[in-house]
Amino acid sequence: xxxxxxxxxxxxxxxxxxxxxxxxxxxxxxxxxxxxxxxxxxxxxxxxxxxxxxxxxxxxxxxxxxxxxxxxxxxxxxxxxxxxxxxxxxxxxxxxxxxxxxxxxxxxxxxxxxxxxxxxxxxxxxxxxxxxxxxxxxxxxxxxxxxxxxxxxxxxxxxxxxxxxxxxxxxxxxxxxxxxxxxxxxxxxxxxxxxxxxxxxxxxxxxxx
Amino acid sequence: xxxxxxxxxxxxxxxxxxxxxxxxxxxxxxxxxxxxxxxxxxxxxxxxxxxxxxxxxxxxxxxxxxxxxxxxxxxxxxxxxxxxxxxxxxxxxxxxxxxxxxxxxxxxxxxxxxxxxxxxxxxxxxxxxxxxxxxxxxxxxxxxxxxxxxxxxxxxxxxxxxxxxxxxxxxxxxxxxxxxxxxxxxxxxxxxxxxxxxxxxxxxxxxxxxxxxxxxxxxxxxxxxxxxxxxxxxxxxxxxxxxxxxxxxxxxxxxxxxxxxxxxxxxxxxxxxxxxxxxxxxxxxxxxxxxxxxxxxxxxxxxxxxxxxxxxxxxxx
Numbered sequence: 001x002x003x004x005x006x007x008x009x010x011x012x013x014x015x016x017x018x019x020x021x022x023x024x025x026x027x028x029x030x031x032x033x034x035x036x037x038x039x040x041x042x043x044x045x046x047x048x049x050x051x052x053x054x055x056x057x058x059x060x061x062x063x064x065x066x067x068x069x070x071x072x073x074x075x076x077x078x079x080x081x082x083x084x085x086x087x088x089x090x091x092x093x094x095x096x097x098x099x100x101x102x103x104x105x106x107x108x109x110x111x112x113x114x115x116x117x118x119x120x121x122x123x124x125x126x127x128x129x130x131x132x133x134x135x136x137x138x139x140x141x142x143x144x145x146x147x148x149x150x151x152x153x154x155x156x157x158x159x160x161x162x163x164x165x166x167x168x169x170x171x172x173x174x175x176x177x178x179x180x181x182x183x184x185x186x187x188x189x190x191x192x193x194x195x196x197x198x199x200x201x202x203x204x205x206x207x208x209x
Numbered sequence: 210x211x212x213x214x215x216x217x218x219x220x221x222x223x224x225x226x227x228x229x230x231x232x233x234x235x236x237x238x239x240x241x242x243x244x245x246x247x248x249x250x251x252x253x254x255x256x257x258x259x260x261x262x263x264x265x266x267x268x269x270x271x272x273x274x275x276x277x278x279x280x281x282x283x284x285x286x287x288x289x290x291x292x293x294x295x296x297x298x299x300x301x302x303x304x305x306x307x308x309x310x311x312x313x314x315x316x317x318x319x320x321x322x323x324x325x326x327x328x329x330x331x332x333x334x335x336x337x338x339x340x341x342x343x344x345x346x347x348x349x350x351x352x353x354x355x356x357x358x359x360x361x362x363x364x365x366x367x368x369x370x371x372x373x374x375x376x377x378x379x380x381x382x383x384x385x386x387x388x389x390x391x392x393x394x395x396x397x398x399x400x401x402x403x404x405x406x407x408x409x410x411x412x413x414x415x416x417x418x419x420x421x422x423x424x425x426x427x428x429x430x431x432x433x434x435x436x437x438x439x440x441x442x443x444x445x446x447x448x449x450x451x452x453x454x455x456x457x458x459x460x461x462x463x464x465x466x467x468x469x470x471x472x473x474x475x476x477x478x479x480x481x482x483x484x485x486x487x488x489x490x491x492x493x494x495x496x497x498x499x500x501x502x503x504x505x506x507x508x509x510x511x512x513x514x515x516x517x518x519x520x521x522x523x524x525x526x
Contacts (some may be wrong), residue, residue, distance in 0.1 A: 031298050032288035032495045033351050096499065101491060108483040162486065164349075165396055165467055166296035 006207035010071035014078040017045040018085075038089045043162075044169075046082035047155050049075050051176055054152060058183035064196055067207035073129055076148070080126045083119050111161035118154035121147055152177055224266055224422070226283050266422030268356035273342045275508060277494070280353035282422050284495050289429045290347065291448060292397065293382065293389035305428035308388055310449075313433050319379070319454035322370035329433045333419055335368075336360035340423075341416055343439035345446070346478045346507045350487040353495050357437050358420030363411045365453075371407070375455035378410040379403075380436060380447045397467055403436065403447035404460030404474065408516050414439055414509060417450075440509040442476045473526040477517070478507035482526045 021041060024030040030037035053075035056068040090112075095101045106112050125145055128134055134141050156177055159170040182188055193200075266282040273279070291301035315332065318324035327335075338358050346352040366378070382401035386392040392399045409415060418437045419426055426432040431448025438445045444464055464472035471485060480490045480503040491500040506513050 032284035033298065033493065035493065036349075036351070094493075094500075095488075098500075101488070101500070104483075104490060105488060109485055111486065164296070164486070165292070166394075167396065 004067075004070065004208055006067045006070050007074055009207070010074045014049065014074065014081075017041070017082070021085075035089065035093050039086060039094065042082050042086040042089055043159070046079050046086055047159055047173055049079035049082060050148075050152055050155060051173060051180065053079060054148065054177070054180045058180055058189070061189055062183070062191060063193055063200055065200065065204050065207075067204045070208070077126060077129060080119075080122045083122060087116070087119055111158050114154050114161070115158035118151050118158060121151050121154070125151075149181070224268070224271070224279065224282060226281055264424045266424055268342070268422055269340050270342060270356075273344060273354050275344075277344065277354045278496075279342065279356055280495050282424075285353060285355060285421060286427045286430060288495060290349075290443065291391075291429050291431070292394075293391045293399075293401065293449075294429065295391055301429035302427075304390060308428035308432065308449075310428065310433040313451075315434060315450055315453060317365065317369045317453045317455075319456050320372045320375040321455050322372060323368070325369055327365075329419075332365075332417075332434065336364050338420070339416075341414075341418075341437070341439075343414075343437060344507050345437075345439065345443050346492060346503065348442040348444055348472075348476070348484065348487060348489075350489070350491070351493045351495055352503075352507075356422055357416060357418040358423060359416045359418035359437065361413055362415045362417050362436070363413065365417060366410060366455075369455075371455045374457050376407055376457050377455075377459055378405045378407065379454045379456050379460035380405075380450050381452035381454075382447055383449050383451045397463060399463070401447055401463045402460055402466075403445055403462045404456075405438070405445075406459075409438070412513060412516070414512055440477060440506040440513045442478055444472070445476050475517075475520075475522075475525050477513075477522060477526075478503060479505055479522055479526065481505070482523050 021030075021038060025034055025038060028034070030041075053072050056072040056075070060066050060068045090105075091097060091102050095105065106116065125147060128137060128141060128144060137144065156170060156174045159173060160167060163170055183191070268279060271279055287302050288298045289301045290298070291305065294301040294304040310329070313329040314326050315329065316324075316326040337360065339360060340356055340358055342354065342356045344352055344354050362378075380403045383389070384392060384400035386399075405415065416437050417434055418431075419434050421427070421430055426435065428449075431446075434450050435448040436446045436450065445462075459474055462472070462474065464476075465474060478489075483489055489503060492503045493500055504510070
C-alpha cells in the first residue's frame, strides 16, 4: 500500500516533540526540574494535537483542504500517545508508580480527576480507530467519536486548573476550541473561501499524492 | 613568588553544576554531539553559569543541619519563580539580566519610633553578614538547599523600634513594569505583597538575604534584598523588597488576593494540608532522583512549632 505524503508528513511532525523530549531529558536541558518540564511539554503537545485533529474538518470545508481529513486520525492517535506519555511521566517518573501516592494525588486534586477521565475516554476512541473495528461499528462509530468534543472540554478544563495563575495559554486553547466548535454549526459549516488561491489547491494535491 | 592557590579556594565543580548533572552532561554531550551533529554544529551552553561578577560560589558547608547536600549554584540561578519577569522557570534568568538594583533603597515605616529609609549599600554594612543554610520548599512540590548570606530580620526591626501597635510586618516588592515585564499582566494585583506576624518576623530563623553562595543575589533570585522564611512555602520569601511596614492588621498577600482558597496568610510548610494542584505530602529535591517526604514546618518544627501551639494549622493554612 502506498502511503501518501500527507500522513507521512503528519507522522514525522508528530514525532518531533518526542525527539526533543528525549534529547532534552538526556542532555539535561529541561530546566533543573526535568520531570516537571516533561509533564508540561507532553501535556501541551497532547492538547495541541487534539485541537489539531478537531481543526481538520472545518479547515477542509473552508479551504478545500481535503487532504487534512486523511491526517485527522493520525493527529488524534498522537494526541492519545502524548497524553499517555503525560500520564506515565506523572505516575512513573514523578510518583514512581507508588500506588499510595498516586491515589492520594487523584483523591485530592480535581484537575487530575478530570485529566484522567479524559485519558480514559480516549481509550475507546483509540481502539475503535482500527479500520476493521471501525467498519464493524458502522453508524455507532460516528456517535461514539462525538465523545471527542466532550474530551476536549475536559482536557482544556484540566489545563486551566493546572496552571497557577497564568491562564493565558489555556485560555487561548479554549478560544481555539470554541472557534472550531462554532464552525461546526450548520450555518457556519457551509462557509467556503470563494476564490481559493491556487497554491492551496497545489498544497492539497501535494499532500494527497 | 607565585601566589599559592589553597585547595579551599577552588570551587568544586559539583557546587557549580551538581555532581549528577556534571557527569550526565559529560556523558550525554558526546552522545548528543553524535546525534545532532548534522543539524547543530556547536552545542549551545544551555544554562547561565555565572552572574555579572566573577566571584566563585562558596559555602561554609556542603550540607544543611540535617545532612542534605546543597543544591548546585547553576540550578539555583536558572530555576526560579519570579512572576514579575516571567511565569516559567527559566524566563526570569533571561529577562532579569539587566535589572537595575543600584541605587536601591528600602523604606521601613508604619508603627515604628524611627522610620528610616536605608540605602542598600548601608544595609549591607550595618549588620554582620551571616551564612544560613536553609531548605527551601516551593508550594509547587520542589525544594532546594540554599546557602544564603544575610542578616536576621529582627536586627533591622530592632533598629526602627516597632511600637506596641505593630502586629504584623508587610513587605512590598518594587513595582516597575518597564523593568519587570510580568507586572504588565492584569492577572495579578501588583505589586507583590507579603506579610508576617510579629513573632514570626522576630524569629531568629527569619532573615533578609542579600547573597547566595557568598555571591550577591542574582536578579532572578530577588536582588538586591529579599526575605527568607525557611519554614514557610517559598512564595512567602518575597523578593526585591523596597518597602517594609509595621502594621496593625493582617496584610493581604498577592497570592491570598488572587486565590484565597489556595493560599493562606501563614503558608507554613505542612504535609497534612493538601493543595488542589501540587503534592504537599512529598517533594522533589532539585538535583536528586526520587521523591522525599515533606516535613512539617519544612523540618524546622523544633524551632518554630511553639509559636503556633494554639492554632489549627488546617484552618490557618
